[in-house]
Amino acid sequence: xxxxxxxxxxxxxxxxxxxxxxxxxxxxxxxxxxxxxxxxxxxxxxxxxxxxxxxxxxxxxxxxxxxxxxxxxxxxxxxxxxxxxxxxxxxxxxxxxxxxxxxxxxxxxxxxxxxxxxxxxxxxxxxxxxxxxxxxxxxxxxxxxxxxxxxxxxxxxxxxxxxxxxxxxxxxxxxxxxxxxxxxxxxxxxxxxxxxxxxxxxxxxxxxxxxxxxxxxxxxxxxxxxxxxxxxxxxxxxxxxxxxxxxxxxxxxxxxxxxxxxxxxxxxxxxxxxxxxxxxxxxxxxxxxxxxxxxxxxxxxxxxxxxxxxxxxxxxxx
Amino acid sequence: xxxxxxxxxxxxxxxxxxxxxxxxxxxxxxxxxxxxxxxxxxxxxxxxxxxxxxxxxxxxxxxxxxxxxxxxxxxxxxxxxxxxxxxxxxxxxxxxxxxxxxxxxxxxxxxxxxxxxxxxxxxxxxxxxxxxxxxxxxxxxxxxxxxxxxxxxxxxxxxxxxxxxxxxxxxxxxxxxxxxxxxxxxxxxxxxxxxxxxxxxxxxxxxxxxxxxxxxxxxxxxxxxxxxxxxxxxxxxxxxxxxxxxxxxxxxxxxxxxxxxxxxxxxxxxxxxxxxxxxxxxxxxxxxxxxxxxxxxxxxxxxxxxxxxxxxxx
Numbered sequence: 001x002x003x004x005x006x007x008x009x010x011x012x013x014x015x016x017x018x019x020x021x022x023x024x025x026x027x028x029x030x031x032x033x034x035x036x037x038x039x040x041x042x043x044x045x046x047x048x049x050x051x052x053x054x055x056x057x058x059x060x061x062x063x064x065x066x067x068x069x070x071x072x073x074x075x076x077x078x079x080x081x082x083x084x085x086x087x088x089x090x091x092x093x094x095x096x097x098x099x100x101x102x103x104x105x106x107x108x109x110x111x112x113x114x115x116x117x118x119x120x121x122x123x124x125x126x127x128x129x130x131x132x133x134x135x136x137x138x139x140x141x142x143x144x145x146x147x148x149x150x151x152x153x154x155x156x157x158x159x160x161x162x163x164x165x166x167x168x169x170x171x172x173x174x175x176x177x178x179x180x181x182x183x184x185x186x187x188x189x190x191x192x193x194x195x196x197x198x199x200x201x202x203x204x205x206x207x208x209x210x211x212x213x214x215x216x217x218x219x220x221x222x223x224x225x226x227x228x229x230x231x232x233x234x235x236x237x238x239x240x241x242x243x244x245x246x247x248x249x250x251x252x253x254x255x256x257x258x259x260x261x262x263x264x265x266x267x268x269x270x271x272x273x274x275x276x277x278x279x280x281x282x283x284x285x286x287x288x289x290x291x292x293x294x295x296x297x298x299x300x301x302x303x304x305x306x307x308x309x310x311x312x313x314x315x316x317x318x
Numbered sequence: 319x320x321x322x323x324x325x326x327x328x329x330x331x332x333x334x335x336x337x338x339x340x341x342x343x344x345x346x347x348x349x350x351x352x353x354x355x356x357x358x359x360x361x362x363x364x365x366x367x368x369x370x371x372x373x374x375x376x377x378x379x380x381x382x383x384x385x386x387x388x389x390x391x392x393x394x395x396x397x398x399x400x401x402x403x404x405x406x407x408x409x410x411x412x413x414x415x416x417x418x419x420x421x422x423x424x425x426x427x428x429x430x431x432x433x434x435x436x437x438x439x440x441x442x443x444x445x446x447x448x449x450x451x452x453x454x455x456x457x458x459x460x461x462x463x464x465x466x467x468x469x470x471x472x473x474x475x476x477x478x479x480x481x482x483x484x485x486x487x488x489x490x491x492x493x494x495x496x497x498x499x500x501x502x503x504x505x506x507x508x509x510x511x512x513x514x515x516x517x518x519x520x521x522x523x524x525x526x527x528x529x530x531x532x533x534x535x536x537x538x539x540x541x542x543x544x545x546x547x548x549x550x551x552x553x554x555x556x557x558x559x560x561x562x563x564x565x566x567x568x569x570x571x572x573x574x575x576x577x578x579x580x581x582x583x584x585x586x587x588x589x590x591x592x593x594x595x596x597x598x599x600x601x602x603x604x605x606x607x608x609x610x611x612x613x614x615x616x617x618x619x620x621x622x623x624x625x626x627x628x629x630x631x632x
Contacts, residue, residue, distance in 0.1 A: 151332070157615070158337035158608035160566025166573065167340075170592045170600055171347065247469050251574055254471045255589055270472060274578075277475065278483055285479070288472030296467040 038232070038309075045308040052304030055297040062294060066113030078103065078262055089282050097282040099272070105282060108264035109290050115265050116246050116294060119180050123245040124238055126184025131191025132234065138192065139199030140222050149192070156189040162248050169257045176249075176265070179258040183248045187241050194237050198230040232309040239302035243295045250291050266291045326619045330612055337608045338398070341601055342391050394601075403602035408594050413602040416587060423493050424583035427575065428568040430503035435510030436561060442511070443518025448545070450523065458515055465512020470571055474505045474578040491580035502579045506571050510564045517560050521553040528552075555625050562618030566611040 046052060089097040089105075096105040138149040156164060168182035202208065203226065211225050250267030252258040259265035261272070266287045273283035378384050382393065397404065403413035446458035481501060482490035488497045525531065526549055534544045573585035580586075584603055591599035 151336070154333055155336045155340055158333060158612055159604075160563070160607075160611055161570030162573070163566075163570045163604065163607060166588070166592060167600075167604060170595075170597075243467070247467075250469055251471060254469075255574065255577060256593060267469075267471070270475060274475065277479060281479055281483075284472075284475045288469075288476055291472055292464075292468050295469070296463065299463060299467050 042232075042305075042308040046304050049304040049307070052300055055300035055304075058293070059297040059301060062113055062297070063117060066110055066117060069110045070114070078264070096286050097280070099269075099276075099280075099283055105269075105286055108269060109266070109286060111264040112266045112269060112287070113290065113294070115176070115259065115263065116249060116291075119176055119183075119249045120242050120245040122180045123183040123187065123249070124241045126181060127187030127191050127241055128234065128238060130185075131188035132195050132230075134188065135192040135195025135197075136199055136222055136226065136230075139196035140203060140218070140226065142200075146196075150196070153189045153192050156186075162186070162251055165248055165252060166257070169252060174257040174260065176253075176259050176263070179249055179252045182252070183245050186248065187245065190237055190241065191234065194233045195230050198233050199226055202226055202229045236302065236306040236309055239298060239305050243298035243302060246291070246298065247295050322623045323620050326616055330616050334609060334612055337612070338395055338605060339391065341604050341608070342394055343387075346387055346390070398602075398605060403605070404598040406591075406596055406599050408591075408596045409599075413598050416599060417584065417602055417606060420583050420587050423581055424569075424572050424576070424585065426499065427493075427502055427506060427572055427581065427583060428565075430499055431507035431510065431568055431571075432561075432564060434503055434507035435514055435564065438507075439511040439514025440518050440557065442515040444522060444545070444550070446515065446519040447522040447526070455519075458519070462512030462515045465509045465515075468508070470505055470509065471574050471578050473508060474501070474575060477501050477505060478578075493579075493581040493583070498579075498581075502575050502581060505578075506568060506575045509571065510560075510567060513560055513564075514557060517556055518553065521556045522549060525549045525553045555622065558618055558621055558625065562615050565614035566607075569607045569611065 096109065098104055099108070134149050134153065138146040159167065164186045165179070165182040168185055169178055172178040172181065208221060208225055211221050216225070249258060250265070250270075253265045253267030254271045256271065259268045261268065269287040270284055270291075273280070273287065276283050382390060385393075394404070401414055403417070405411070406413055406416060409416065442458045442461070446455045449455050478490045478501065481487045488500055490501075492498050531544060531548055534548050535541075539548075569584075571585075572583055573589055575581070576583040576585040577589055584606070588600060588603040590596075591603065
């Protein structure tokens with residue numbers, strides 16, 4: 001079959017949810033393989049979003065360079081060269097210039113990318129593990145379990161933005177691992193709410209009742225039958241969560257509460273750049289662009305993932 | 319209506335109490351001793367180690383740090399309600415006074431940012447909705463995506479680089495005059511502008527598809543009249559919500575913006591207190607932020623009832 005099929009030859013509409021994503025300005029679709037699972041279908045929808053595919057490619061590039069780059073390039077991002085300090089971009093083979101210690105900005109950005117992504121993923125894992133469990137239990141058992149767990153989650157409402165992370169870092173002290181935990185805890189409520197909502201919607205389904213009637217335990221119903229159902233929204237929230245986590249980590253490092261010198265972390269690099277803003281603009285501009293690019297791509301991917309997985313799901317606010 | 323307001327108010331009390339308990343508990347479970355921080359270098363090398371330990375013990379007694387935590391909490395909360403947030407460990411001043419001294423600067427910044435994001439955000443949102451699927455719409459959406467993706471500190475530094483360092487139009491740092499307010503308000507207001515623009519657009523598009531709008535169109539009303547008198551009013555409810563949430567974002571965001579622009583506000587007070595382990599100040603600022611955020615959301619809830627009678631009875 002040809003890679004692209006004319007519009008009139010669209011796959012069986014009964015199998016594909018009629019979503020608003022089917023709009024005129026998108027390119028013709030490759031045919032959907034007939035017996036397609038929900039994730040196959042989601043990927044099929046996702047692939048049509050050119051902006052999102054571009055963002056995904058860019059993000060993959062960032063990830064590959066950050067994680068594999070250090071293995072290929074032998075130069076150390078912490079290598080100081082005081083005679084070659086504050087070189088402008090392009091000077092002496094330093095594509096993005098050097099900082100006040102003569103360290104190569106590009107290499108430090110690459111190293112910082114690894115730090116940001118690692119911390120971001122770790123933070124999202126923390127939120128997912130704790131928030132997901134809370135949501136699962138609250139949604140499944142309902143009643144008092146639900147009321148108490150959700151009241152605890154509500155308290156997070158009183159600490160907007162990075163405020164909760166600030167409180168937690170106050171307690172734990174500064175440092176990247178602490179920031180990981182702080183940002184992770186900050187993301188718990190979102191996961192808890194979304195998982196709870198999905199569980200509430202699903203637990204009344206006939207197949208759950210069927211599982212119960214043949215004697216499945218609560219644990220089996222929750223982890224074998226309900227978890228796959230909440231996976232879709234969780235992937236969406238997780239993607240947006242990654243963007244928020246990268247941003248919060250950089251913010252805390254910028255404030256001096258996260259990564260400590262000489263770590264190459266984007267927020268910290270920007271913070272250090274403030275002292276040289278009048279003589280070395282590149283120290284501030286490139287880390288800023290790096291953070292922006294990373295967060296923007298993840299947000300665009302998140303938007304598309306949401307549309308692809310469940311067109312009805314609203315953006316979850318903080 | 320009065321019953322509705324009272325009910326919302328009662329519901330907010332446990333959240334405030336839990337939040338205050340959390341603030342208190344967290345800061346008292348910290349490993350590390352505030353008394354050490356207070357004595358600091360000043361006490362170092364003074365007297366014998368035994369004398370220093372005795373002195374520390376006496377300070378702890380004076381501050382009531384040896385009492386059970388529950389008693390300390392009730393005492394702290396009781397004082398807080400009466401406006402006494404304790405003494406700063408480091409600056410040896412009342413926390414309430416430290417906060418009040420810096421509050422005007424933060425309110426000025428947050429107010430300007432809020433005004434900017436409401437006016438600009440709603441205008442952009444309406445334009446994008448009216449010009450749906452046009453390049454203008456795409457540009458507005460891209461602009462608003464930037465609001466949630468560009469970290470405020472990076473944006474702030476970029477603005478300083480452009481408008482202060484290169485063009486020399488406004489001062490880079492400090493507070494107290496109008497030209498020093500422009501950049502910080504712009505930076506702090508950007509995220510909200512983007513969110514409000516996005517939401518206004520979505521909400522307006524939804525309302526514009528409803529039947530009563532078709533009716534209004536059918537009777538030949540001018541499109542502008544329909545937009546202003548029919549559509550925008552109903553589109554307002556979700557926008558009011560996000561404005562309430564903005565109060566919190568602005569207070570949290572002021573921490574970063576005030577640091578970058580060296581403004582003497584609440585946010586900067588908080589950061590310096592965290593770095594110096596000045597717990598009473600941290601507690602005070604966070605409690606204040608949490609309470610103002612909850613009050614703002616309470617007001618939003620109440621205004622819902624006012625804007626949409628259906629919610630009142632539900």
